[in-house]
Amino acid sequence: MENKSGRVFFAGAGIIATIALIASGVRSISPVTSAASPRQSAAPVKKASEQFKNIQVLKDLPADQLYPAMHFMATSLGVECVDCHVGVPGSVDGEKDDKQMKLDARAMIKMTMEINKANFNGYNNNRTVTCYTCHRGSRQPVGVPVVAEKDSAGISPVSTSANIPTADQILDKYLQAVGGSGGLQKITTRVQKGKIVSGENQTPFEVYAKAPNKLLLIKHSADADLRTIFDGSSGWLTSANGTVRDMSAEEASAERIDADFSLALDAKKIFGQVRVSASEKIGDREMYTLVGRVPGLAPVRLYFDRQTGMLTRVVRYTDNGLGLMPVQTDYADYRDTNGIKIPFRWTVATPGGRSTTQIEQVEQNVPIDDSKFAKPSPTSPAKR
Numbered sequence: 001m002e003n004k005s006g007r008v009f010f011a012g013a014g015i016i017a018t019i020a021l022i023a024s025g026v027r028s029i030s031p032v033t034s035a036a037s038p039r040q041s042a043a044p045v046k047k048a049s050e051q052f053k054n055i056q057v058l059k060d061l062p063a064d065q066l067y068p069a070m071h072f073m074a075t076s077l078g079v080e081c082v083d084c085h086v087g088v089p090g091s092v093d094g095e096k097d098d099k100q101m102k103l104d105a106r107a108m109i110k111m112t113m114e115i116n117k118a119n120f121n122g123y124n125n126n127r128t129v130t131c132y133t134c135h136r137g138s139r140q141p142v143g144v145p146v147v148a149e150k151d152s153a154g155i156s157p158v159s160t161s162a163n164i165p166t167a168d169q170i171l172d173k174y175l176q177a178v179g180g181s182g183g184l185q186k187i188t189t190r191v192q193k194g195k196i197v198s199g200e201n202q203t204p205f206e207v208y209a210k211a212p213n214k215l216l217l218i219k220h221s222a223d224a225d226l227r228t229i230f231d232g233s234s235g236w237l238t239s240a241n242g243t244v245r246d247m248s249a250e251e252a253s254a255e256r257i258d259a260d261f262s263l264a265l266d267a268k269k270i271f272g273q274v275r276v277s278a279s280e281k282i283g284d285r286e287m288y289t290l291v292g293r294v295p296g297l298a299p300v301r302l303y304f305d306r307q308t309g310m311l312t313r314v315v316r317y318t319d320n321g322l323g324l325m326p327v328q329t330d331y332a333d334y335r336d337t338n339g340i341k342i343p344f345r346w347t348v349a350t351p352g353g354r355s356t357t358q359i360e361q362v363e364q365n366v367p368i369d370d371s372k373f374a375k376p377s378p379t380s381p382a383k384r
């Protein structure tokens with residue numbers, strides 16, 4: 001990674017902004033933005049201080065988390081790269097210390113690390129207090145309570161936990177709602193075609209999925225076909241210039257959930273531990289919220305429609321060394337297909353933007369050869 005090239009800077013900041021997860025069935029294909037979590041990777045990870053020239057506090061951060069960490073700071077403060085770095089948007093000189101705000105930020109990173117170390121016993125991998133805890137999207141944290149804008153603001157009553165079903169009951173209702181285990185087990189492959197809409201851009205794609213958790217996504221972008229492949233344990237990503245990259249340990253853990261052919265059948269198995277969290281609303285619909293834990297990943301939040309029982313939202317998190325970035329997927333337009341219900345539309349949103357995937361065509365139980373999910377070999381640029 002060359003730290004003076006604008007193109008590469010965009011790679012860091014842009015990947016997150018242009019995340020387009022695709023789900024097939026009720027799962028999304030991981031955004032695969034962030035790098036291997038330091039806890040997980042087997043191979044020695046290159047440190048930021050070994051790759052960049054002027055790293056004074058983030059020395060032990062894995063080098064490939066530097067850009068996601070920068071993006072996290074910018075999002076947490078509601079600022080741009082150029083507020084801390086000299087240069088123009090898209091091409092900043094990250095190494096120079098010419099701006100006061102960069103110096104302030106460096107002191108703040110140090111302070112935040114110390115707060116976590118001194119107070120939270122390393123809990124949450126030292127991401128309990130983050131830039132966002134205080135800054136909430138602004139340069140100036142608010143230290144005084146806000147004056148009421150309405151009369152008798154008061155404290156709103158906390159909704160009681162009476163009549164909230166158990167995690168098992170919520171998952172069982174979801175399983176019934178999408179077709180029951182009998183119905184779901186009859187379906188073993190799925191091919192979906194459609195388009196991902198992000199602002200003005202429309203990208204056609206196709207997904208091949210096979211039970212229990214094999215998956216191939218092909219995005220037909222303007223200049224190349226981009227593939228995300230998962231064979232049930234390992235995964236790969238191809239880039240526009242034809243290179244192939246292994247998923248990191250964190251990405252593969254996330255992909256194992258996303259590639260699961262039928263989350264409704266497997267949820268209890270995938271999430272070793274599930275607990276019921278506070279009820280929430282999405283729009284005007286009441287939701288039950290479950291928090292599931294998977295080794296190597298931050299807790300995953302699952303929202304189920306109180307009335308229909310359907311999975312409505314999944315929130316996952318990617319780690320960047322300074323904090324967690326949420327990736328929220330909202331499922332909609334469930335339609336009956338071969339006796340089971342699958343969503344035909346989902347929206348993936350991050351603090352940096354959103355994209356919507358629309359399914360146009362679904363075929364189930366068509367034979368798909370396992371070779372489709374094998375590690376791809378590098379191709380010449382832009383080969384289709």
Ligand code: HEC
Nearest residue numbers: 013052053054055056057058070074081084094095105106
């Ligand atoms: C709030 C201030 C702030 C923002 C916003 C910010 N950075 Fe940084 N950046 C820093 C600080 C502080 C360091 C040095 C960290 C250290 O010393 O450990 C740094 C270091 C870097 C480096 C390493 C340069 C080197 O060779 O030492 C790069 C590259 C970089 N930033 C890029 C970016 C990009 C791209 C963005 C926008 C997505 C961004 N930064 C946003 C404060 C910021």
Ligand code: HEC
Nearest residue numbers: 073101104105108109112129130131133134135139140141
């Ligand atoms: C414990 C609360 C807290 C945390 C955590 C925190 N900050 Fe701050 N930060 C503050 C406060 C309060 C100020 C304002 C200080 C002042 O008014 O002089 C501030 C000011 C700043 C400023 C100067 C803003 C300006 O307008 O010039 C920067 C830059 C900054 N923080 C970056 C960060 C970054 C990056 C992180 C995460 C690594 C972070 N802060 C974490 C409380 C916090």
